[in-house]
Amino acid sequence: MLKLYDYWRSSAAYRVRIGLNLKGVDYESVPINIMPGTDEQMREPYRSLNPQMRVPALETEQGLLTQSLAILVWLDQTYRNHPFVPADPWESAQVRAFALTIACDIHPLNNTSVLTRIKLEFSADDDHVGEWYRHWIKLGFNALEHQGEQRAQTKYVFGGEPGLADIMLVPQMANARRFNTDLSPFPRLVKWDEEARKHPAFIKAAPENQKDAQKT
Numbered sequence: 001m002l003k004l005y006d007y008w009r010s011s012a013a014y015r016v017r018i019g020l021n022l023k024g025v026d027y028e029s030v031p032i033n034i035m036p037g038t039d040e041q042m043r044e045p046y047r048s049l050n051p052q053m054r055v056p057a058l059e060t061e062q063g064l065l066t067q068s069l070a071i072l073v074w075l076d077q078t079y080r081n082h083p084f085v086p087a088d089p090w091e092s093a094q095v096r097a098f099a100l101t102i103a104c105d106i107h108p109l110n111n112t113s114v115l116t117r118i119k120l121e122f123s124a125d126d127d128h129v130g131e132w133y134r135h136w137i138k139l140g141f142n143a144l145e146h147q148g149e150q151r152a153q154t155k156y157v158f159g160g161e162p163g164l165a166d167i168m169l170v171p172q173m174a175n176a177r178r179f180n181t182d183l184s185p186f187p188r189l190v191k192w193d194e195e196a197r198k199h200p201a202f203i204k205a206a207p208e209n210q211k212d213a214q215k216t
């Protein structure tokens with residue numbers, strides 16, 4: 001069985017949990033506590049297993065996979081039911097652009113290690129950290145909301161079934177709510193997120209429904 005090195009509050013791991021559930025693939029979740037101060041991702045035995053020292057990582061029959069987007073592509077190519085991206089090259093590029101805005105332009109700037117560094121090395125207090133966090137979300141969400149306005153209204157981000165864009169959006173919206181981001185300028189994103197969170201694959205993947213939730 002696949003083994004997912006996971007953390008309930010990790011939005012990157014949340015993406016992979018949704019992907020696994022949409023494909024209907026059984027997996028074992030192995031929690032790695034990344035809370036600052038505990039930092040299991042930086043300690044043995046996880047550090048040797050995944051020198052990147054981040055979650056998620058997926059243990060497969062062929063070896064360990066890291067990076068949530070690479071894992072999602074592998075899942076999509078390995079399990080052909082419920083495709084995550086459309087077959088059409090133009091449409092699939094739109095979906096990937098949406099996903100990469102979150103994966104490359106928002107998430108890396110708001111990662112735990114980045115927040116810890118601006119606190120410890122640059123004396124940012126909690127208010128500054130919150131401002132920093134919300135700043136990058138607002139910039140990225142502005143682009144996604146504006147691009148969404150150019151398209152017809154759809155149930156999910158790119159059509160009638162949830163795909164890669166929804167897999168990326170829902171965890172990022174959870175982060176945005178956690179840091180009290182004003183989401184009123186992003187009505188389409190809010191609507192898509194609300195819709196996706198009713199889907200069983202997304203419910204099962206939700207942070208509060210993980211075995212390590214709130215205990216750590």
Ligand SMILES: N[C@@H](CCC(=O)N[C@@H](CS)C(=O)NCC(=O)O)C(=O)O
Nearest residue numbers: 010011012034054055067068112113
């Ligand atoms: N680009 C990576 C990001 C992985 C990542 O940064 N995960 C965070 C949790 S969401 C983490 O493990 N952080 C630990 C740290 O920053 O020390 C991916 O998409 O998998």
